[in-house]
Amino acid sequence: MSGERFSPAALAAELRSGRRPPASTEAPAGQQTGGAAPDSFAKAAEDMRTYLASPRGMTDEERREYGERLNRAVLGYRRERREIMALVADRLLKLRLHELPGMGAPYKSLAEALFAEVIGLGVLERILEERDGLEEIQVVGTRIYLMRGGTVKRSPIDFQTPGEVERIQQNLVLYNNDRINPRKRWAEVMLRDGTRVTMTAYGFTSLPTLTMRFYQAQAFRLEELAAPAYGTLCTQMSRMLHAVLAARFNLVVIGPTGSGKTHLLKALIAELPDEERIVTLESRLEMMLGQEFPHKNVVEYETDEEDDRHGPAQAFKLALRQSPQRIVHAEIRDEDANIYVRACTRGHAGSMTTVHASRLEDVPEAITDMCMLDGRGMDPGRLCKRIARHVTQIGIEMGIADGKRRILRMGEICWRDGEASLEEWALYRRGEGWKLASKPSSEAVRRLAECGLTLQESGFGEESLHA
Numbered sequence: 130m131s132g133e134r135f136s137p138a139a140l141a142a143e144l145r146s147g148r149r150p151p152a153s154t155e156a157p158a159g160q161q162t163g164g165a166a167p168d169s170f171a172k173a174a175e176d177m178r179t180y181l182a183s184p185r186g187m188t189d190e191e192r193r194e195y196g197e198r199l200n201r202a203v204l205g206y207r208r209e210r211r212e213i214m215a216l217v218a219d220r221l222l223k224l225r226l227h228e229l230p231g232m233g234a235p236y237k238s239l240a241e242a243l244f245a246e247v248i249g250l251g252v253l254e255r256i257l258e259e260r261d262g263l264e265e266i267q268v269v270g271t272r273i274y275l276m277r278g279g280t281v282k283r284s285p286i287d288f289q290t291p292g293e294v295e296r297i298q299q300n301l302v303l304y305n306n307d308r309i310n311p312r313k314r315w316a317e318v319m320l321r322d323g324t325r326v327t328m329t330a331y332g333f334t335s336l337p338t339l340t341m342r343f344y345q346a347q348a349f350r351l352e353e354l355a356a357p358a359y360g361t362l363c364t365q366m367s368r369m370l371h372a373v374l375a376a377r378f379n380l381v382v383i384g385p386t387g388s389g390k391t392h393l394l395k396a397l398i399a400e401l402p403d404e405e406r407i408v409t410l411e412s413r414l415e416m417m418l419g420q421e422f423p424h425k426n427v428v429e430y431e432t433d434e435e436d437d438r439h440g441p442a443q444a445f446k447l448a449l450r451q452s453p454q455r456i457v458h459a460e461i462r463d464e465d466a467n468i469y470v471r472a473c474t475r476g477h478a479g480s481m482t483t484v485h486a487s488r489l490e491d492v493p494e495a496i497t498d499m500c501m502l503d504g505r506g507m508d509p510g511r512l513c514k515r516i517a518r519h520v521t522q523i524g525i526e527m528g529i530a531d532g533k534r535r536i537l538r539m540g541e542i543c544w545r546d547g548e549a550s551l552e553e554w555a556l557y558r559r560g561e562g563w564k565l566a567s568k569p570s571s572e573a574v575r576r577l578a579e580c581g582l583t584l585q586e587s588g589f590g591e592e593s594l595h596a
Contacts (some may be wrong), residue, residue, distance in 0.1 A: 315333055388528050
């Protein structure tokens with residue numbers, strides 16, 4: 130029997146006929162009884178996993194929806210977990226299976242035990258019971274870290290072995306028709322609601338990792354972000370940003386992961402008229418503008434760098450033909466830096482993006498370096514000057530300060546004496562608040578005046594600190 134393929138139906142028939150004795154309900158937890166193969170439960174779990182992974186539905190959309198339900202069940206969504214648990218119980222009921230050797234404690238039924246094995250998240254189940262405010266779960270080997278409010282702390286709960294993490298990885302990739310094996314040691318799962326899971330295995334990282342980033346459905350306006358409860362900016366800075374949008378400055382945001390860059394972009398987009406045509410480009414749909422702002426005239430592109438037909442270059446080409454008034458590029462990367470620079474200088478004023486840079490003054494040079502990678506014969510000094518003047522006109526630096534996500538610096542990125550510099554409009558001082566400029570540059574004053582905005586309406590006045 131040990132060399133044969135396991136069949137739940139055959140096992141059920143044997144149990145009913147009496148040829149194979151059932152497991153004793155009085156056996157100590159985790160101890161197997163005689164008369165059955167010691168790995169029956171493991172093979173039953175493998176069969177159940179394959180059963181659940183089989184496509185369901187008559188159409189591609191129905192099959193995608195079922196796959197989504199499986200993903201959400203694995204990631205701890207309660208409604209989907211109840212639905213998949215019902216599938217597990219129903220299959221066992223049809224097979225008339227109630228117990229198996231190796232099931233062990235603390236499960237009350239075979240259905241619960243199999244569900245925990247093929248769907249459950251192990252110790253993460255306890256963490257997900259307190260989901261409020263949870264932004265990320267970061268697993269490295271057996272260690273678990275939690276992010277709330279942009280701050281990461283070690284969880285008091287750990288996995289017992291890295292093998293538990295690998296089991297969860299295999300469940301997630303199986304239900305997405307993907308794989309993690311010696312030839313491909315990583316995978317990503319993306320749900321329609323924006324929840325994202327990134328996984329790596331031994332051989333790519335020193336320990337298996339699992340990062341769950343939960344989508345936060347919060348579309349705040351600038352005024353709400355300026356409220357004391359959030360403290361991302363102050364009221365005068367909110368007026369500054371309204372003026373930046375009205376005058377159609379091109380804007381760039383920098384900051385570490387989890388500092389609030391995407392949230393700020395969404396808050397800025399929320400202030401724009403619903404009729405204004407916006408095209409967004411992301412490698413993963415994280416902003417979810419169609420879900421947050423169903424009435425806005427937004428076209429959202431999800432690009433694939435490994436597929437030329439659906440890569441950033443093709444997305445930009447199509448986007449520029451769809452009459453965008455603003456382009457929102459989630460993050461400038463090497464492949465599309467030149468295209469974004471051309472878009473900002475050829476009639477798409479008011480565009481926004483994010484860039485990886487340590488300081489706002491370094492942003493033009495960072496974009497220049499990316500543009501130069503395609504081997505074109507460009508003068509880097511002239512290109513950097515052009516980017517500073519036309520692509521990164523307003524810079525915003527995000528970060529965590531005094532326990533909250535804040536705008537740490539904001540101002541005009543200028544070109545002086547052959548290098549980029551920052552004309553600061555706002556600077557956050559830890560423990561004190563924001564120091565605000567009394568006046569922007571003469572060029573900014575001119576652009577604001579053309580929009581009919583006074584300096585006071587644009588948030589400028591006497592230099593002061595605002596908590």
